[in-house]
Amino acid sequence: MRLPSLSRNSAHRAAWRPGRLRRFGDDLDAPAFKAAIVASTSSSARSADGYEITFATNHLGHYLLLRLLMPRLADDANVIITTSGTHDPAEQTSFPPPRHADGWLLAYPERDSGVDHSSRVAAGRAFYAASKLANLLTARRLARLAEEEGRGWTTFAFCPGQVPGTGLVRDYPAPMRLGWWLAGTLAGAPFVARLME
Numbered sequence: 001m002r003l004p005s006l007s008r009n010s011a012h013r014a015a016w017r018p019g020r021l022r023r024f025g026d027d028l029d030a031p032a033f034k035a036a037i038v039a040s041t042s043s044s045a046r047s048a049d050g051y052e053i054t055f056a057t058n059h060l061g062h063y064l065l066l067r068l069l070m071p072r073l074a075d076d077a078n079v080i081i082t083t084s085g086t087h088d089p090a091e092q093t094s095f096p097p098p099r100h101a102d103g104w105l106l107a108y109p110e111r112d113s114g115v116d117h118s119s120r121v122a123a124g125r126a127f128y129a130a131s132k133l134a135n136l137l138t139a140r141r142l143a144r145l146a147e148e149e150g151r152g153w154t155t156f157a158f159c160p161g162q163v164p165g166t167g168l169v170r171d172y173p174a175p176m177r178l179g180w181w182l183a184g185t186l187a188g189a190p191f192v193a194r195l196m197e
Contacts, residue, residue, distance in 0.1 A: 026074070027072050027073060027074040027075075027077070028069060028072050028073055028074060028077060029073075029074040029076065029077050029078065030077065030078045030079075030080065031066070031069055031073070031077070031079055031080070032080040032081075032082075033062035033065065033066060033079075033080065033081045033082060033135070034080070034082040034158075035057060035058070035061065035062070036057065036058045036082065036084075036128075036131075036132075037053070037054060037057050037058065037128075038054070038124055038125065038128045044110070047060075051107040051108070052106065052107055052108065052109050052127060054124065054127035054128055054131050055106045055107055055127060055130065055131045055134070056107070057131075058128065058131035058132060058134075058135065059106075059131040059132075059134040059135055059138070060107070062081065062135065062138070063134075063138055066079070066081075066138070066142070073151075073153060075151060075152045075153075076152040076153070076154075077152075077153045077154070078153075078154045078155075078156065079139075079142060079153055079154070079155045079156065080156045080158055081135050081136075081138060081139040081142075081155065081156070081157055081158065082132075082135065082158050082159070082160065083132050083133075083135045083136040083139065083157045083158065083159050084128070084129070084132035084135075084159050085159050086125075086128060086129040086132055087129045087130070087132055087133035087136065093129075094125065095125040095126070095128060095129040096116075096122070096125060096126050096129060097129060098126070098129050098130040098133045099114055100130075101130070101133055101134060101137055103134070106127070106130050106131065106134065109123075109127065135157070136157050139155045139156070139157035140155075140157070142155045143155040
C-alpha cells in the first residue's frame with residue numbers, strides 16, 4: 001500500500017517530541033488503535049492536513065501513532081488494531097467492498113475516477129470499508145515485521161461488529177442513525193437475553 005506523506009500531520013508533529021514518551025516509564029505492552037468514524041460526507045470533507053476525513057481518522061492517525069510508538073513497544077507487546085468485516089464481500093454488509101488499497105487515492109478520493117460521488121452515504125461507507133482494510137493490511141504487515149526482526153509482538157486485527165451507541169455513525173442523517181441503533185440493539189438482544197438467564 002502506498003501512503004501519503006505523514007510529515008504534513010501537524011497535530012501529531014506538534015505533540016510528539018523525541019523522548020517525550022520516556023516519562024511514562026516502561027515500554028508499551030498493549031497499545032490499542034480503535035478510533036473510527038463513518039462520515040456520510042462527500043470526498044471534500046478533510047482533516048486539518050487535507051486528507052479525506054474518514055481515511056485520516058480511521059487509518060492515518062493510527063498508522064502514524066503506531067510508527068511513532070514502535071521503538072517503545074515491549075518485546076512481547078500485544079498490538080490491537082480495530083478493523084471491520086465491511087471490506088469483505090463474503091460478510092454481505094451494506095458497505096461496498098474496497099476496489100483498491102492505494103493510500104494516495106484513499107487520502108484524495110477526488111483523484112479516483114471510480115468513486116461513486118452521487119450519494120454522500122454511499123461514499124462514506126466506501127471510505128469506511130477502505131480505511132478498515134488499510135488497518136487490516138497494517139496489522140498483517142506489523143505481524144510480518146515482528147517475525148522478520150525477531151520481535152515477540154503479537155498483532156490482533158479486531159472486528160467488534162456493529163457498535164450502536166458509540167457515535168460511529170454520528171454524521172449519518174437522523175433516520176439512518178436510528179436504524180443503526182435499532183439494528184444493533186436487535187442483533188444484540190439474543191446475546192443480552194442469554195446473559196440475563
